[in-house]
Amino acid sequence: MDLLRRIARLASALLLLVAGPACADPADIAAASRGVVRVVLIQYDGGTARLVSHGTGFAIAPDLVVTNAHVVEDLRTGDGIVAGVVPSEGRGAFAATIAAYSPGRDLALLKLRPGATISALTLFSGAATDSEEVYAVGYPGNVDMAEGLSMSDLVSPQAAVKTRGYVSAGRSSKEFDTILHTAPIGAGNSGGPLLDACGRVLGVNSFGTVSQNTTDSAFYFAISMRELAAFLQEAGVSAHASGLPCTSLADLDKADAARSAEDQARLAAEAEARKAAQSAFAAKAQHDAELEILGERDNALALAAVLLVAAVAAGAAAYAFLQRGKQRELRIAGGAAGLLVLAAVGTWLLRPPLSLIDERAKDIVAEGKAKAEARTEAAPAADASAAPADAPQKLVCVLDTARSRVTVSDVTDVPLTWAPGGCVNGRTQYGLAGDGWSRVLVPQGEATISVTKFDPDKREYTVERFLMGLDAMTAARAARTRLTPPACGAGDAAARALGEAQGAIRALLPAEPNERLRYTCHPAP
Incomplete structure (x- = not known):
């Protein structure tokens, strides 16, 4: 049993070593870049529009954008200048005004016009680590120039440019706290985010080194983030932040595979132990049965011998009575001797045969198994009587951070009431498919699709979130309008039909989610 466990642990370690460290998921960087915008300053003079300057920003709320103070400095000092925010997707730009301004930190906050929304990024509340992989996302002007973009192009939605580098910790600007890194940025990247491998904001790109030596x-x-957090706090703005480690789905899958291998080894070891215990019990039962049968045979032989001795004694008495001519006593003694002989012969013939040993051993094994089953069934009997099998289960689901990848969500416990048949919280019917019970959620106001799953046997609740692009989200919403979920408790056939219908939406999703949250559920107090 210990050997099997050691083999499982060794296999788990080898699995992790072979795979090596996981890099950033491109889907996370792509999803975060949809919240990155181009910030343009345009001056109107006599009906003529002129592009004054442009930079980059990123949304921290649907209507709030962070950028550098120097990007919007002309907006405060120039005449006839307006600010516009150009998202990476959509059909046009949004007007914006300055909501907060801090030249000492080189930070500014822009407020979008009412009705304008952009996907907000999540801030990383921890500190950047030395040699950490990072991504800069923005709109470098040299790329625009190389493409030959016109002013009308610059105020039209375009994908942001992404570059990769690494943190070089230990050095900072004297003016304000900064992160030194090697992810290339150019003029126009100012105000854009520096992202970690999970697409969370580590800082706000501001400037680069200047050198006359091309080598x-x-x-x-x-x-x-220290400066940005203080700036937002002074502005009275609360942005979504996460401080959990950035774990890749590949690492989680490897850990799950290793955990599964160890569980299988443990189950195999337990099965082997049960088999060994059963073999030992069967051997003991065989030995006990042999002793019982041999004991019964010995007792029968001893009794037969006693009866024969008594028969001989009765025969001797009969002979004595014959010599004396006592006929009545002779008949009694002779009859007793005959009966004793018959009893001795019967006892000899009826002694248990050796072939009965195996049958007796089987009876002992069967009796032991019945007692064990009775003890097992007695334990849950109280629970079974307290709650009917078809009663809804009120649960509290707690996030298992070791098995989860959290990038944008809050970490909170989830209350969940599960009823057999797939009814959740008394109002939401889950679909039943080959991978179990699930529900696909396609909200109208967010660029996120969630697939929630529940395993009633393991009491495991899982949420997978996919951060979608505009076109993909539009297609998913169209597919959702063609789906009519049944009422709670509509029956097994309706649940299976819902599970099959949800497949049309799930087919539009990427191969891997941006988030995977695994919860372990317990009975609610």
Whole structure:
């Protein structure tokens, strides 16, 4: 049993070693880049529009965008200048005004016009670590120039440019706290986010090194989260933040595979132990049965011998009575001797045969198994009587951070009431498919699709979130309008029909989610 466990642990370690460290998921960076915008300053003079400057920003709320103070400085000092925010997707730009401004930190906050919304990014509340992989996302002007973009192009939605580098910890600007990194940025990237491997904001890109020597390496500075958090707090703004470690889905899958291998080894070891215990019990039963049968045979032989001795004694008495001519006593003694002989012969013939040993051993094994089953069934009997099998289960589901990848969600316990047949919280019917019970949620006001799953046997609740692009989200919403979920408790056939219908939406989803939250559920107090 110990050997099997050691083999499982070794296999788990080898699995992790072979795979190596996981890099950033491109889907996370792509999803975060949809919340990155181009910030443009346009001056109107006599009906003529002129592009004054442009930079980058990112949404921290649907209607709030962070950028550098120097990007919007002309907006405060120039005449006839307006600010516009151009998202990476959609059909046009949004007008914006300055909501907060801090030149000492080189940070500014823009407020979008009413009705405008952009997907907000999540801030990382921890600190960037040395040599951490990072991504800069923005709109470098040299790329625009190389493409030959016109002013009308610059105010039209376009995908942001993404570059990769690494953090070089230990050095900071004297003006404000910064992160030194190697993810290339150019003029126009100012105000854009520096992202970690999960697509969370580590800082705000601000400037790069300047050198006359073309052989010098290039380094870049991003305003740290310490400065950004203080700036937002002074502005009275609360942004979504996460401090959990960035774990890749590949790492989670490997850990699950390793855990599964260890569980299988444990179950195999337990099965082997049960088999060994059963073999030992069967051997003991065989031995006990042999002793019982041999004991019964010995008792029968001893009794037969006693009866024969008594028969001989009765025969001797009969002979004595014959010599004396006592006929009555002779008949009694002779009859007793005959009966005793018959009893001795019968006892000899009826002694248990050796072939009965195996049958007796089987009876002992069967009796032991029945007692064990009775003890097992007695334990849950109280629970079974307290709650009917078809009663709804009121549960509290707690996030298992070791098995989860959290990038944008809050970590809170989830109350869940599960009823057999797939009814959740008394109002939401789950669909039943090959992978179990699930529900696909396609909200109208968010660019996120969630697939929630529940395993009633394991009491495990799982949420997978997919951060979608505009076109993919539009297609998913169209597919959702063609789906009519049944009422709670509509029956097994309706649940299976819903599970099959949800497949049309799930077919539109990427191969891997951006988030996977696994919860372990317990009975609610």
